[in-house]
Amino acid sequence: MTASLTPPIRAEYERDLPEFIDAPVERDIPLAARLWSQDWLRRLVIVAAIALIWELAARWQASPLMLPTFLQTARAFVSGIADGVLLDRAWISITVLLKGYLAGIVLAFLLTSLAVSTQFGRDLLSTLTSMFNPLPAIALLPLALLWFGLGQASLIFVLVHSVLWPLALNIFAGFQAVPETLRMAGRNYGLTGWRFVAQILVPAALPSIVSGLKIAWAFAWRTLIAAELVFGASSGRGGLGWYIFQSRNELYTDQVFAGLAMVIIIGLLVENVVFATVERATILRWGQQR
């Protein structure tokens, strides 16, 4: 049994290796494969497929009041852009959105910085997030209207609410996941307090922070559009949600779709231009994310 497991002793050999000419060492990838490896092209194909299915479904259904075709919507969209209404409404929404979004980000950073430095801060953060995170922002709107009146302040209040808790949870999870060695390295150089947070924790936790910012951005949009649908124009100038609501009331269904398309296009732009650029310049470059 054991004897059979003894490997045989074989002769040694040496070889001279001539220059390798049997096949090319490098070769090009075919053009089609190279094109298909482009993210934007594959995504464009997906969007085009959706548009095609939509167009066919709408034509088959044949009721522009219920479901306008893709081309009708595109026409409404182009004319909305041309006469400036759609861009104007989008601009109103975006300015309000950015105010709430930025305020939410600042608050989330304050809360999480407090949470990493003190036990009390940690308790405060976990209690507040578990209390408020499940509350839909829109459910706070009646209260906000009562407290801040019919205006931008109410919208910003609900926006902050929808941004703050998910973002704070993400940032905090990111901070907690920073490796102990990296923390010790930072403390070794004498970094403490906010300098430690800014120079070690924030960059190390950037993948979580960026994903939190994306989630918060989406939450903010949803909340804003819903809030505008519910109580409409603030100080006489409504945003995209109000545009959608008005168009529905006047049975311009193609304009409803054009308004929704605007929301989607802004979302795609922010995701693929703003966030993608931030990611390329940071976490992808640093090898923190593939």
Add this chain to the structure above:
Amino acid sequence: MVLLSGVNAASATAATPDPLLRVKGVTLEYATRERVVRAAHRINLDVHAGDRFVLLGPSGCGKSTLLKAIAGFIRPTEGQILLDDRPVTGPGADRIVVFQEFDQLPPWKTVLGNVMFPLLASRRLPRAEAKERARDSIAKVGLSGFEDSFPHQLSGGMKQRVAIARALAMKPRILLMDEPFAALDALTRRKMQEELLQLWDEVRFTLIFVTHSIEEALVVGNRTALLSPRPGRVRAEINCHAWDLHSLGGRDFQAAASRIHNLLFDTPDPEDAQDNRAVAAE
């Protein structure tokens, strides 16, 4: 061999200046959820300027904990650690640590940025001078040309070289190394040991080096403290300035290694010890 080290110890004590670092009766404990564990018990050690002082012991002897205490991350429950006669109270830039883990390098900084980071963070040098010092120190560890690479683009050995360059650039009173080459492959480890000794020859820093490899202790150190496990206590201090990479495998070297092995594991039978040592050293 025993005679030789005895002579050396005697000649060393004859003209001993004040030690740079004094570990005086230090007891270290750490708390888990259920109990408090004593990692090291009343450790006394003196480290002199220019020493390559090795803390050697099996896992669980508290050598890494002791190093972290010297770095200031852990407070002793008993005793004192004195650097230049001043007690160590917390982490500081006068004791730079090279850790075992590769994630000690912030991934968002280039090699140059990483080496400059502590110089700027501790506000020791203005940016221009920090850059110059960093380039100098990167050249010393043989990484010129990689200044603009990010850590994730480097191999394990190169990352450790960056960590060493970063520590050297700070010109710390003491350089602390916590099993810096343990995560490297054997060939790279050999090369890094050689380079570390060359670097020491060139720069003459004071080093405390934690390892669990007897060979590494003999090669890298000029003096080795042997720690016994659970709790860590000093079993012996041994001179090993006579050995370097060229003595590997020599008869005297083997004898020194098995002597250390016997001290650590209390196995007097020499044949048995030889076998175990080979396994422990891999």
